[in-house]
Amino acid sequence: MQMRSRWSAIVGYSLVGAATQLVWLNFAGVTTVAAARYGVSETAIGWLAQVFPLLYVVLAIPCGLLLDRWFRPALVAGAVLTALGAAIRLGDTFAWLLAGQIVASVAQPLVLNAITGITARSLAPKDRPAGIAIGTASIFAGMLLAFLLSAVFTTASAIPTLLIIATVFCAAAAVFLTVTLRAPAFAAIPEPAVVRPSAESFPAQLSDDDASAPVPSALAAAWGDPLIRKLCVLAVFPFGVFVALSTFAQALLEPSGVSGGTASVILLLQVVAGVLGSATIPILVARHHAESTLLVISLSATAAACALLALAPGVLTGFVAITLIGLLLLPALPIVLELVERRTGEAEGTAAGLIWMAGNLGGLIVAVAVGLLVDHPLAAFLVMAVIALIAVPGARSLRRPIAELRVRSDP
Template sequence: MARVVTGSRWTAIVGYSLVGAATQLVWLNFAGVTTDAAAHYSVSESAIGWLAQVFPLLYVVLAIPCGLLLDRWFRPALLIGAWLTFAGAAVRLIGDDYSWLLAGQIVASIAQPLVLNAVTGITGRYLSPDDRPKGIAVGTASIFAGMILAFLLSAVFGSSLRPMLAASAAFCATAALVLATTLRTAGNFTPATNRLTAHNTAGPANLDPTRLGPGERGPLRIAWADPLIRRLSVLAIFPFGVFVALSTFAQALLEPAGVSSTTASTILLLNVVAGVLGSAIIPVVIARHRAESTHLALSLTFTALACFTLAIAPGVLTGFVAITLIGLLLLPALPIVLELVERRTGEAEGTAAGLIWMAGNLGGLLVAVVVGLLVDHPTAAFLVMAVIALIAVPGARSLKQPIAELQPPSPQ
């Protein structure tokens, strides 16, 4: 019979999941109505694209400061992120012109790292150790679910942009209220003072956090001094980069092969749906069997093969199969990496998670720029993404031993 776990407060995870979805809803509100939005606000499609691009740009800048805030004042910082997300959504309704849209997106983009960096912190404070892999999987899956919600609202409202923005603001307000209600009291658990292992001997002694005095152990120093956190941060660049580039340019890259924009949108929607399902299920199974390194290596390998297939045989069928497979296998890499971060760090988990998100967003920007330059050469673009995924496979496989040295995610 399974051991009964007490003390976990899943209501906090529900509130967090709603706010996580809200951040992505605001981010991608215009992804499915770019042309209509450009016409409505009398700006170029590139200007509408910048409404989304400000999010990864500011994330790279704010990831670490927001992580430090979460490590110091977790609940207030997370709630500020929730209410700023709503504020950004509401600002877009003040006036029916582009300047208010951009102002609202900037406000919401400041909130995003306060929310997304908190996925490991909220599980560490409100869930028992046994439940944390599930909590991180659910919290991360909800982030991807917010992308689906953005696509669905675009489909429902179409060119009726003001009602779509009003519905988005209402969702953000509801999410912030639910989170505020569930976080009225502190969680039942406290992050460990420091869970970095004594195996950190690679590098000078003064960079080993296990040898620092209490007054010297700042969260950033603790996180960055750990070799495993650094390696996970570098690794995150590659899957994030491929996913962001593919999501951004799949329609343009598949169009020469006869894939319509409607079909491409359906393919990308299935990609995210598969990613939500995969992120909710796969990380829990992987954590139970301690197969993180194996899954990361296999998912990157299959992603490379899928991109290679699209390079040599692009089309509707290969697009559906390859891109859905990428979503199912690659997106769960994020909750898997974040669960490792939660197990590795204690009071620095917000900063460590910030490093992962910062690296991922930086990878997304870099790979998207490269693929964007090749958008008129689909074969070369898909091959570049295949190579980027393959480059990361040895790094994923090399994590097997460091991960094996970590404390198991739940008692055996």
């Protein structure tokens, strides 16, 4: 019997995915006033965001394994913990803020790792690229919402209101997703069929006996697959450039006369372009079987844009280059995740966790490297250009394994 798509589950997931990013970046635009309100340094406020990628690197695989064994309870737990973390921050001291951020950061991998699993369990195969694109776009939309709220609530006295709005949004999203996942129609959806790699890929790591022990077999299936390993390595580079650029664009462009307010608008447009690109480009790419080509184009364009910023930094080039990066680079994430969903089946949570872990690790490494060069914008932008270029051969090499995956997925 043909599976019928249930888009309500994707809507619920998208709301919770946006909520995780809202909590993560709540203080990105109000760092200075938050530091003054809570009597701490701006560096301390920065740690309210930094705990998220740090804990993601540690928890990505365990959370992926939980999702592969107990998908619905694990995803609901992620939604509830996100709302709980947001609520804890209402204590209105820095200690409560940090405690709430830690709770929400534990929830984030349970939510983000589930993007391939929710689409496989909710949507017919023909709709899954669109579902992953929408789910990923919602993550960037959550970033956008965080930036917009911090642009509206700009004073120290407005921060409690900012936190209340975030808590209400997170709680509503958690309730909606929980109700959706408890619906009888969702429970009736069969587990997604497993598309196992060929035995030659990892002959000693996955056998029929492993079906009764999904946790170890899920990790073996994910990490033992050469294509998944290639995608993990590839994810380091675009993630790294995006995180570094988002973190240091204002400081790197300031010597060229770009004000802080203008830089904020530039980064806002980058995320808007990323939301639009992530919601549309991956669907077209999947339809025309052009995944490898798009990844090569996006990485090459990112390298060219970073080189332009290095050689001719300014307001106009900042708007053009950084918006282009958002439009073409951010859709690389849903494209990679859609390949993971087609490849793995029962191990999709673990495989997605590996991708997110690699990406967050890349973000930390590249951001540190660029941070060391923050007083040398030319060198910093060139480093990001080189990092994007390094990944181009890897993206090109995916053409053959993606073609083979398509043959196995669509016999």
